[in-house]
Amino acid sequence: MKALSQRRRHPLAAVALLLIGLLFTGGVYALASSTNEAKAQTFSADEVQEGEKLFVANCATCHGMGAVGSENGPSLVGVGAASVDFQVGTGRMPMQMQGPQAQVKPPQFNDEQTMQMAAYVASLGAGPAIPGEEALDTSEADPANGGVVFRVNCAMCHNAAAAGGALTRGKYAPALSGSTAKHTYEAMVTGPQNMPVFNDANITPEDKRDVIAFLETIDEQGSPGGADLGSLGPVSEGLFIWVAGLGVIIAFTVWLTARSS
Amino acid sequence: MADHSHGSPESTGVVARPGQGDVQKFQNPGLPPHRPRLADRDPRAEKRAERQVAILFLVSIIGTVLFFVGYFLIPLDETIATLRLQNLTLGLGTAFAMLGIGVGIVHWAKTLMPDHEVSEDRHEIRTEADRADAEKIINDIVEETGIKRRPLIRNTLLGAMILAPLPAVFIFRDLGPLPGDALRHTYWDSGTRLARDPSGTPIRASDVTIGSAFHVIPEGLSDSEHYLEEKAKAVVLLMRLNPESLNPSPGREDWGYEGIVAYSKICTHVGCPVALYEQQTHHLLCPCHQSTFDLTQECKVIFGPAVRPLPQLPISVDDEGYLIATSDFQQPVGPSFWERG
Amino acid sequence: MSSSTTQSTYQPKTSVGKITNYVDSRVGGSGIVKEFGRKIFPDHWTFMFGEVALYSFVILLLSGTFLTFFYDPSMAETTYDGSYIPLRGVEMSEAYATSLNISFDIRGGLFMRQVHHWSALLFVAAVSVHMLRVFFTGAFRRPRELNWVVGGVLLILAMAAGFTGYSLPDDLLSGNGLRIIDGVIKAVPVVGTYISFFLFGGEFPGTVIIPRLYVLHILLIPAVILLLIAIHLFMVVTHKHTQFPGPGRTNDNVVGFPVGPVYAAKAGGFFFIVFGIIAAISAAFTINPIWNYGPYDPSPVSAGTQPDWYIGWVDGALRLMPGWVAGIPLEWNIAMPWGVNTLSLNVLIPALVPAGIVFGLMFAWPWIESWLTKDKREHHLLDRPRNAPFRTAVGVSGVVFYCIMWAAASSDLIATHFFVSLNDVTYWLRVLFFVGPVIGFMVAQRIALALQRKDREIALHGRETGRIVRLPHGEFIEVHEPLDEYKRYNLVNYESHGVLPAEADVNGHVTRTEKARGRLSRFFFEDRVAPVTPAELEAAHSHAHHDEIAEQHDKAAISK
Known part of the structure; x- marks a missing residue:
């Protein structure tokens, strides 16, 4: 058991996986342009230049000069601006330490810096672009259809109520309640870490919008029955009845059978 | 059940009996005095x-x-x-x-109601006199029926009683059909296109980029007479990875298409959908009992309670570029059953 | 017999009296009042769990009846057009759609659903705690062995009632639960496939399972539960309730409050309290949010798919079982004359063996214990758990065994909430599955013995007051306050089983089972703490510097 967990914690293991994974995603996006049109996003030369400076200072240690990758981090050529915006914008990158997967934490860079780095990485090779306003506009979206798509494609990892779930060997699918529409969309098109890629041929942009609408709806409305106990299903319900329910009942039985003073 | 003490405050319920106090055992001091509230x-x-x-x-x-x-x-x-x-x-x-x-x-x-504890005696659950009376009554009853003296009646009655409930068992025969070979076939057939779940639209090989996972049903499944039953066996997970990562065994080299492979989504343990695909480790995880399958070893079990690998659906591409199955699954999908063999 | 035809000459005066007399003279109510009106019930807070179970069951019947008026157990396809927007337009079964309607479109429907489900969880929990109380206090001993068995059957029926109800909304969570059941049934040798096809009316999921479970859930199982509750309570009346030992309480009496008015008021009031607590929980806490799970479809599944808590331990056992042990698969294909058959031990062992152990030992325990101790007497006085260390240790061992499987059912949630690897959680629980009950046994036995020794200490030397006094010659002592005779009696009044070595039977043989019994007896009762005797107390008191002597006496009494 110890050996396993040590192997899992071996710094190179996660890196190697990340490297392979991101190389694939990057490579695929460069190749399979028929399904995922690398949207021509306009970044100014200035932004690219600033981004390169930030990249060299903050990312190149692991991802290498020119983002070609190193022993400690995958190549970012062709991962696209969306990937950078997701990883840096949610605070996952830069990683604090090597682990089963990159953790969410407060973003280390402001929006402008993130955009500059995205511009730089996007300039290295075609990849998924940061979704525009119209892609995220959920005013016309159908949350019920989003729910159907979500249950088939997402619920097995992220839980039917988007409360998150466990993966193998310390990895996990995070809860989605804090995620912004843009980051959710970017996660779907880039497939960060162990999440599969859901390209536009798999889940159409309309369906992606519906999924976001569904997530927003269940997040906003809350549970009609009262506190949702973490939306973790029967486990938290069982724990609640044993601890709180029986606890209160025992308190009453003790009072009931105690002598009055 | 006579002689109850009826809760009068004077009755203290002292029950210690003379002669019980010895050096081996403490004497029962009786109920403590009542403290008024x-x-x-x-x-x-x-x-x-x-x-x-x-x-x-x-x-x-x-x-x-x-x-x-x-x-x-x-x-x-x-x-x-x-x-x-x-x-x-x-x-x-x-x-x-x-x-x-x-x-x-x-x-x-x-x-406000009285709080004096009251003592009531227990009684023998069965008194010897009652037992003797009951025994006599039962013996008389048995004697009057004469069942001991008339073995013919006794034996035929026994036979009748054993047989009579059988119809009550067999009448349930029509609860369901016999299994037949229903568990050995699915909706997949040679040439059936792979379609997205739940929309039913067919999938081109070029749609499936590396790192993708498609949830797949056979095209035309919605026309099936038994939609849910067929879907429960036919659901497939379609993934594409670098062809070099796949290590097909002899005879299965052409079951995939340029790194695209299709595996049954129904766990070989007890049948949950194994739908969690980790695109970097190429592991498939069942969320119900955590069986883990390694895609690079033809979905061999690497953790958890399942024993058999997930069955692979042999696929190819038709002339329009759509993914098709080249046959049904080569073995029954889902959990084991006695006749599986 | 002939005298009963004589008409009573009693003439009631008030109108209430007239009605009462009318009924009484026709049904014989006076006899019932005479029998039960002042019957004595002992009072202790741990005696209330059976009532909690009974009251939860009554609440289940009340709320369940309400739900049947709006629920349609049909698997026919329909398109939802109710109030819940994130599901509008989705294809689903009538069962799921009507469950949603109860939740969103019937006033008070959601409340009743939550009351029903919360009281179901409480029902099984209360039955379990009640059985634990009966076990740890030894209330199952003669003459109550059969009532213990009835209680065990009630526990199984409660679980069955819960499971059939859990499946009725036909949502994704319960549908996957049913699929697991189907997979387990199919693993049964010879008949498994047939049972599966008969149960589901063909292949899974079919269109008949929900209506069939509904009939079981609302008719058959509750009817049998009601019947067994009647038998259970009838036996309680016959045996009268047990009581904890104490001053004034003996094996031949029952000390407590009369039914009328005190006990009836407390027990009756307690029904409203239990109902009130369930209502408060249902008001503020969601249970089984079926709208989150979506309609059943064989393709999707949600992370964190678990059954309700009382089925959790079996699910946990399924999770713990490895499919391969040291490279050997636990599914075997066996060549038979007619073909090859599959034996799926990776499913059968976890589904049957732990449940077999738990229920087998549970049902057999009264007889195991009386065989072990050769104690066939009637017991109406309970044991404090510490005063029966062997039984307490066995019980704790069983509870640990159960809880480890229970924890395994939430291995994925343990992993995500404590930031550990899912696989490591499983590995650890596999180890604990075997080691945990042993540790539980040893720790519980040691704690019980230690508490008994502490009781001896208090009985002999009184309570430590915390007051330190300096004696004239300079010695410091802590003043011990002697107990009054009632409090002392609480501590000294118990029986301590000793080792009973194997004995020869009438023919002079020592049978092998008797030898085994002797060895087990040594294992269970070697370490014991005997109750303080009057002589010991006398000795402890009669010496000014009593400490050393008392210690010697302690050592003599605690045979190691």
């Missing part, structure tokens, strides 16, 4: 307890009113917030209505 001694405390009980019953009345307020004055308007408010009002109304009565009655019993 506050309400027994102080008329003001008694009055206070009475008021408290009445207030608790009033709380109950208010709770019932609260229930009606929630029921009639909070109209459901399709928003979750209103429903939540109504549920809370109805629930708290009921809770107060019930707790008011319950706590009130118990408080009444504890403070």
Whole structure:
């Protein structure tokens, strides 16, 4: 058991996986342009230049000069601006330490810096672009259809109520309640870490919008029955009845059978 | 069941018997003396307890009113917030209505009703006299039937009694059809296109980029007479990875297409959908019992309770570029069953 | 017999009296009042769990009846057009759609659903705690062995009632639960496939399972539960309730409060309290949010798919079982004359063996214990758990065994909430599955013995007051306050089983089972703490510097 967990914690293991994974995603996006049109996003030369400076200072240690990758981090050529915006914008990158997967934490860079780095990485090779306003506009979206798509494609990892779930060997699918529409969309098109890629041929942009609408709806409305106990299903319900329910009942039985003073 | 002590305060229930006190065992000292309660001694405390009980019953009345307020004055308007408010009002109304009565009655019993502990004797569960009487009655009954003297009657009755319930068992035969070979076939057939779940639109090989996972049903499944039953066997997970990562065994080299492979989504353990695909480790995880399958080893089990690998669906591409199955699964999908072999 | 035809000459005066007399003279109510009106019930807070179970069951019947008026147990396809927007337009079964309607479109429907489900969880929990109380206090001993068995059957029926109800909304969570059941049934040798096809009316999921479970859930199982409750309570009346030992309480009496008015008021009031607590929980806490799970479809599944808590331990056992042990698969294909058959031990072992152990030992325990102790007497006085260390240790061992499987059912949630690897959680629980009950046994036995020694200490030397006094010659002592005879009696009044070595039977043989019994007896009762005797107390008191002597006496009494 110890050996396993040590192997899992071996710094190179996660890196190697990340490297392979991101190389694939990057490579695929460069190749399979028929399904995922690398949207021509306009970044100014200035932004690219600033981004390169930030990249060299903050990312190149692991991802290498020119983002070609190193022993400690995958190549970012062709991962696209969306990937950078997701990883840096949610605070996952830069990683604090090597682990089963990159953790969410407060973003280390402001929006402008993130955009500059995205511009730089996007300039290295075609990849998924940061979704525009119209892609995220959920005013016309159908949350019920989003729910159907979500249950088939997402619920097995992220839980039917988007409360998150466990993966193998310390990895996990995070809860989605804090995620912004843009980051959710970017996660779907880039497939960060162990999440599969859901390209536009798999889940159409309309369906992606519906999924976001569904997530927003269940997040906003809350549970009609009262506190949702973490939306973790029967486990938290069982724990609640044993601890709180029986606890209160025992308190009453003790009072009931105690002598009055 | 005669001779009950009827709860008179004078009865202390002293039960120690003479001769029991020895050096080996302590003598039972009898019930401790009764300590009067506050309400027994102080008329003001008694009055206070009475008021408290009445207030608790009033709380109950208010709770019932609260229930009606929630029921009639909070109209459901399709928003979750209103429903939540109504549920809370109805629930708290009921809770107060019930707790008011319950706590009130118990408080009444504890403070104002007598609290002298009373002792009552236990009785033999079965007295010897009763047993003897009962035995005699039963013997007489058996004797009067004459069943011991008439073995012909006894044996034929026994035979009849054994056979009579059998129809009651066999009448349930039509609960369901016999299995036949239903578990050995799925909706997949040579040439069936792979389609997206649930829309049913066919998938081109070029749609499946590396790192993707498609949830797949056979095209035309929605026309099936037994849609859910067929879907329960036919669902497939379609993934593409670098062809070099796949290590197909002899005879299965052409079951995939340029790194695209399709595996049954039904766990070989007890049948949950194995739908969690980790695109970097190429592991498939079942969320129900954590069986883990390694895609690079033809979905061999690497962790958890499953034994057999997930069955692979042999696929290819038709002339229009759509993915098709080249045959049905080569083995039964899903959990093991006795006749599986 | 002939005298009963004589008409009573009693003439009631008030109108209430007239009605009462009318009924009484026709049904014989006076006899019932005479029998039960002042019957004595002992009072202790742990005696209330059976009532909690009974009251939860009554609440289940009340709320369940309400739900049947709006629920349609049909698997026919329909398109949802109710109030819940994130599901509008989705294809689903009538069962799921009507469950949603109860939740969103019937006033008070959601509340009743939550009351029903919360009281179901409480029902099984209360039955379990009640059985634990009966076990740890030894209330199952003669003459109550059969009532213990009835209680065990009630526990199984409660679980069955819960499971059939859990499946009725036909949502994704319960549908996957049913699929697991189907997979387990199919693993049964010879008949498994047939049972599966008969149960589901063909292949899974079919269109008949929900209506069939509905009939079981609302008719058959509750009817049998009601019948067994009647038998259970009838036996309680016959046996009269047990009581804890104490001053004034013996094996031949029952000390407590009369039914009328005190006990009836407390027990009756307690029904409203239990109802009130369930209502308060249902008001503020969501249970089984079926709208989150979506309609059943064989393709999707949600992370964190678990059954309700009382089925959790079996699910946990399924999770713990490895499919391969040291490279050997636990599914075997066996060549038979007619073909090859599959034996799926990776499913059968976890589904049957732990449940077999738990229920087998549970049902057999009264007889195991009386065989072990050769104690066939009637017991109406309970044991404090510490005063029966062997039984307490066995019980704790069983509870640990159960809880480890229970924890395994939430291995994925343990992993995500404590930031550990899912696989490591499983590995650890596999180890604990075997080691945990042993540790539980040893720790519980040691704690019980230690508490008994502490009781001896208090009985002999009184309570430590915390007051330190300096004696004239300079010695410091802590003043011990002697107990009054009632409190002392609480501590000294118990029986302590000793080792009973194997004995020869009438023919002079020592049978092998008797030898085994002797060895087990040594294992269970070697370490014991005997109750303080009057002589010991006398000795402890009669010496001014009593400490050393008391210690010697302690050592003599605690045979190691």
